[in-house]
Amino acid sequence: MSKNDLIVTFLGTGTSQGIPVIGCKCKVCKSSSNFDKRLRSSIHLIKNNTSIVIDTGPDFRQQMLNNNIDRLDAVLFTHEHKDHVAGLDDVRSFNFLQKKPMDIFCSDRVFDCLKREYIYIFDDKFNYPGIPKINRYNLKNKPFTYKDFTIEPILVKHYKLPVFGFRVDNFCYITDASFIDEQEKKKMKNLDVLVLNALRKEKHISHFNLQEALELIEELKPKTAYLTHISHLLGLHDEVSKELPKNVFLSYDNLSLTIK
Numbered sequence: 001m002s003k004n005d006l007i008v009t010f011l012g013t014g015t016s017q018g019i020p021v022i023g024c025k026c027k028v029c030k031s032s033s034n035f036d037k038r039l040r041s042s043i044h045l046i047k048n049n050t051s052i053v054i055d056t057g058p059d060f061r062q063q064m065l066n067n068n069i070d071r072l073d074a075v076l077f078t079h080e081h082k083d084h085v086a087g088l089d090d091v092r093s094f095n096f097l098q099k100k101p102m103d104i105f106c107s108d109r110v111f112d113c114l115k116r117e118y119i120y121i122f123d124d125k126f127n128y129p130g131i132p133k134i135n136r137y138n139l140k141n142k143p144f145t146y147k148d149f150t151i152e153p154i155l156v157k158h159y160k161l162p163v164f165g166f167r168v169d170n171f172c173y174i175t176d177a178s179f180i181d182e183q184e185k186k187k188m189k190n191l192d193v194l195v196l197n198a199l200r201k202e203k204h205i206s207h208f209n210l211q212e213a214l215e216l217i218e219e220l221k222p223k224t225a226y227l228t229h230i231s232h233l234l235g236l237h238d239e240v241s242k243e244l245p246k247n248v249f250l251s252y253d254n255l256s257l258t259i260k
Contacts, residue, residue, distance in 0.1 A: 011063035014038030016083035035237035060087025077106040080113035101133035159206035191222035197229035
């Protein structure tokens with residue numbers, strides 16, 4: 001492994017309910033295959049000595065344990081929905097381990113939400129030992145450098161809600177999108193790996209369905225694509241995988257890629 005290699009690990013690949021869904025008796029939720037068990041969507045990126053997570057959903061703690069992640073430099077937030085921010089409190093474990101605040105990157109809109117949801121973190125009157133320590137950076141729609149990473153945000157729409165995807169080198173991660181305008185698509189050309197949300201086969205108001213995701217992949221022509229933010233309505237992993245083009249794959253929890 002070269003020091004410039006990008007290691008991508010899918011911490012979770014499910015939609016907001018995860019799979020299995022509470023109380024559901026469908027064949028996907030009852031599947032015994034680990035490929036059909038999905039925590040909420042998040043990925044881990046590591047390059048040289050820098051470790052970054054995109055989104056801290058409700059399963060963040062378990063995802064860190066499942067993948068033996070004991071060092072984390074920063075968190076990038078795509079948007080403010082609970083399935084992407086509800087695990088923020090658990091960064092305090094890294095505060096203790098690393099003896100410093102956690103760097104987070106988020107838009108003003110997301111930061112306003114975090115301040116409401118986690119008032120005890122951001123309001124000085126609640127300051128006491130043991131609460132998470134955060135160092136916030138303002139995320140805007142322009143490239144920036146963080147340690148070993150050069151990151152290009154990509155602004156997409158989740159119905160009417162703005163969401164950030166991210167490009168790092170020739171890797172791109174897009175979740176919770178139903179629309180990407182032509183200017184933002186230009187940032188997604190010449191990719192080795194594209195990760196794109198594909199919720200289900202039926203059309204959805206705020207997510208790409210399978211057909212829409214495949215059409216966008218065909219338009220952008222990455223070398224390889226992985227689908228994520230998957231619901232139980234998409235179908236069994238093994239069955240859907242057989243329907244996909246040869247360069248398109250369903251992601252699954254704990255899948256790791258090395259991108260040169």
